[in-house]
Amino acid sequence: GENVEQHPSTLSVQEGDSAVIKCTYSDSASNYFPWYKQELGKGPQLIIDIRSNVGEKKDQRIAVTLNKTAKHFSLHITETQPEDSAVYFCAASPGSARQLTFGSGTQLTVLP
Amino acid sequence: GAVVSQHPSWVICKSGTSVKIECRSLDFQATTMFWYRQFPKQSLMLMATSNEGSKATYEQGVEKDKFLINHASLTLSTLTVTSAHPEDSSFYICSATGQGMVAKNIQYFGAGTRLSVL
Numbered sequence: 001g002e003n004v005e006q007h008p009s010t011l012s013v014q015e016g017d018s019a020v021i022k023c024t025y026s027d028s029a030s031n032y033f034p035w036y037k038q039e040l041g042k043g044p045q046l047i048i049d050i051r052s053n054v055g056e057k058k059d060q061r062i063a064v065t066l067n068k069t070a071k072h073f074s075l076h077i078t079e080t081q082p083e084d085s086a087v088y089f090c091a092a093s094p095g096s097a098r099q100l101t102f103g104s105g106t107q108l109t110v111l112p
Numbered sequence: 113g114a115v116v117s118q119h120p121s122w123v124i125c126k127s128g129t130s131v132k133i134e135c136r137s138l139d140f141q142a143t144t145m146f147w148y149r150q151f152p153k154q155s156l157m158l159m160a161t162s163n164e165g166s167k168a169t170y171e172q173g174v175e176k177d178k179f180l181i182n183h184a185s186l187t188l189s190t191l192t193v194t195s196a197h198p199e200d201s202s203f204y205i206c207s208a209t210g211q212g213m214v215a216k217n218i219q220y221f222g223a224g225t226r227l228s229v230l
Binding site: 032034036041042043044045046049089093098099100102103104105107 | 116118144146153154155156158161205207209217218219220221222223224226
């Protein structure tokens with residue numbers, strides 16, 4: 001089955017700096033890669049996703065890049081703000097099966 | 113759009129009792145719903161996948177007789193934890209996906225239910 005590894009497990013940045021979280025996946029059949037933000041005591045919220053026919057996607061301060069050959073994808077957050085502090089999860093899916101395999105999560109702390 | 117409502121948000125029950133958690137898709141038809149369990153500071157573990165009108169498919173190691181899942185309509189799935197014990201205490205989260213333009217192949221999550229078994 002699919003295996004998703006996520007790094008780093010914790011990340012602290014100064015407000016205004018950029019944050020990068022990286023994930024690798026094992027199943028070459030995976031073609032859908034969402035990123036979720038989870039605040040304490042709440043469910044995950046989809047913040048951005050990318051499909052395998054695209055190499056990069058941006059949404060304001062958030063971007064995701066995908067390298068299919070190397071089987072890795074990354075989340076980039078620019079101009080970080082304290083409200084960006086949360087746990088971020090990457091995930092991978094073969095699409096047709098719809099099931100998501102999640103990474104282990106990254107606790108992002110943005111220091112004011 | 114693509115809102116998933118989960119209820120209750122927090123439940124405390126006595127050991128040996130059963131607890132039902134509801135998951136509703138409010139603005140789309142959820143052909144498939146998923147139930148996850150999350151321990152503190154850990155990732156989401158998929159428990160089961162349910163398609164509307166069909167029996168749920170459980171992941172290896174998940175007791176189907178203990179975690180009863182019903183997906184009787186395109187907008188509602190329920191998870192019943194039967195004869196709950198303290199080790200069942202956890203954060204349970206549902207998600208839903210559907211065929212609509214907004215929800216296609218994307219999982220939208222509920223806010224989660226914190227279960228505490230005394």
